Amino acid sequence: MSASSQSPQRSTPTQDSVRRQNLGALLRYVHVSGDTSRAELTNQLGLNRSTIGALTADLAGAGLIDEGAPQETGRAGRPSLVVRPRSSRVYGYALSIEVDRLRAARVGLGGKVLDSRELPRPAGTAVRDTVAILAACLDDMQRAAPADAVFVGSGIAVSRMMRHGDGVVRMLPPGGTGGGTTSVGAAGDLGAALGLDRPPVVGNVADLAALAEHTRGAAAGLDNVIYLHGDASISAGIIAGGRRVTGHGGHGGEVGHMVVNPQGRECGCGSRGCWETEIARHVSLDRDAVLACVEAARLGDPTARDAVRQAADWLGFGVANLVNIFNPTAVVFGGALRELYLAGATHVRGRLSTMALPACREHVRLRTPLLGDDAPLVGAAELAFERLLADPLETAEP
């Protein structure tokens, strides 16, 4: 009777874990929502006033929040103190490795960008050189950061596919998906190469754009979201029940290679009639190309009008399939798909109404991103703060 010979007791680690959980929940709330009254925190977190008081005291003591009087409301009664995320005490790095550029930002609590850099990524730049350029960016920003600010983590958005099952980050060649992937390296090695003392958290561009739009953008407050990213190919970031759907190896969301036409054109992936290939037969999935075509159509060019109509029709075709599969609350059209959707919304909606089941489509909202091209970087910043929000006091220790 190995264990029962000890007296039953509540274990201390368990109490600590509750405190950590509550501190994390409160800090996450103000990180996402900004200034929040104590009264609202009490309601939203389901904790009593004295617990909220103890938690805010701890977080203020660690320099993570400030408390202050609210703006004059004109209402009678003593107003509730307002809790604000403090953006200067801790920071994360958000990085974005895109097809043609590299971006890096130093980001504070509340998602505030404190410093940022952007550099072109010339075609054919080797992965090792890409990482060296980003390391120099980080070094530069690090020097400019206040000496007492604490680094809490980093997130990287990688364009094209990657995996996180085995911790090795891989990029697909821009041209297609049938060929081999390029190993960017294990997340740990990547951290070392970037001069960071802990491994970055890595996600692909569509996943992180979806996370960003779900947290702070066009789909804020919606728990079932498909974010479609058009950028030569089409990939999706999927949020189901409020959580990211990334699949076994992090490869989920390759919706561009859903085959929609057995008689369609050959695709670089080796298949035929992929969704992205059928759209690209009419309008190349490159933002400049889409913009040029849409503008020509607007000016009355019949070929361009037909191309927009057909491409938008195929866009709606695939969206209807995804709506039947996921029953989402929102579909967000990002990257080059934004312009195509805006120009051809009627055709997209037409396909949705004829192809999607009424029950699956009846609550779906079609939207364009609020965060634009910053979405992957904003999503990467959310990853950078995950560790802090899981254990605020320990992580914020200098």
Place this chain on the structure above:
Amino acid sequence: MSASSQSPQRSTPTQDSVRRQNLGALLRYVHVSGDTSRAELTNQLGLNRSTIGALTADLAGAGLIDEGAPQETGRAGRPSLVVRPRSSRVYGYALSIEVDRLRAARVGLGGKVLDSRELPRPAGTAVRDTVAILAACLDDMQRAAPADAVFVGSGIAVSRMMRHGDGVVRMLPPGGTGGGTTSVGAAGDLGAALGLDRPPVVGNVADLAALAEHTRGAAAGLDNVIYLHGDASISAGIIAGGRRVTGHGGHGGEVGHMVVNPQGRECGCGSRGCWETEIARHVSLDRDAVLACVEAARLGDPTARDAVRQAADWLGFGVANLVNIFNPTAVVFGGALRELYLAGATHVRGRLSTMALPACREHVRLRTPLLGDDAPLVGAAELAFERLLADPLETAEP
């Protein structure tokens, strides 16, 4: 200074919530895994030995588990006590409303079926009559249950689509999906009609079969699973990251209406070339029809062999699309799809290898269900125990 004028303290409700959480985690573990040693519980739940001792004492006191000496292991040293779910003290009802039959079971902890009934559901039986038949079944089983056993909840698997967003359960007509749905009623009214003192938790057949195979069946231990249910139509139960993906209104998984052939046959849903329609052009998605065709093909009938080949080819076509979208670890072929998959596995795998991206397909396992036709009922039983597993002691109170 409303809240901070009170002294900071840890609130009692919070400690209780940890205890509830730990009790639930321990009970869930033995409910799913069966007999488990205290040593394994200590490892798996990350709690210390004295906490495990206190938790098992509480659960044993409530009659939910038994503890005892393990089987002789032959190993040296004092063996760890074994914790067993006790199946007789509490029970849930699992119900299944299928196209052609009704099933009901009284189920104990650990998933043990204590009593069960099965009745035909003649074609055209009105929903109200269906519910009355099930109510009589429950009444009958209730009479046979021990007087001191405690009812903890019920789950219902409903064939065809339903919604849980607004709490109203709807069934689609067996013939198609374009027409109107039949309201089975709000879950609360349904509970009252069934003579239950709390509303049942409702899920559709494919979702609950997926939950069952993920919890106790062919996909146990796998967190990214697509369960395909063939039964006149094709629907999917989807598990991503260990959680059910049901969508905004519970309508997700209508994969049978993913359009795979713009030049295909008209579907009952009003669209054309739906995945299920393209398969059914070759072999009707009815188990008897599939079995007959597969048997004829086995005996060398050339028409039947061609039909199996073509239907399996289309089956693989849709599976490849889903693999690209979800990057699952397992795809389970249930209902009528089981026989079609077994007969045409080569063609399914052929499509997968040419249409799915290597990264998405490399770890996927194709499987048949372990729980067979019981899967929806087993899944409904899991729903029935959700409340108990969230708060064991309170729920098990007589």
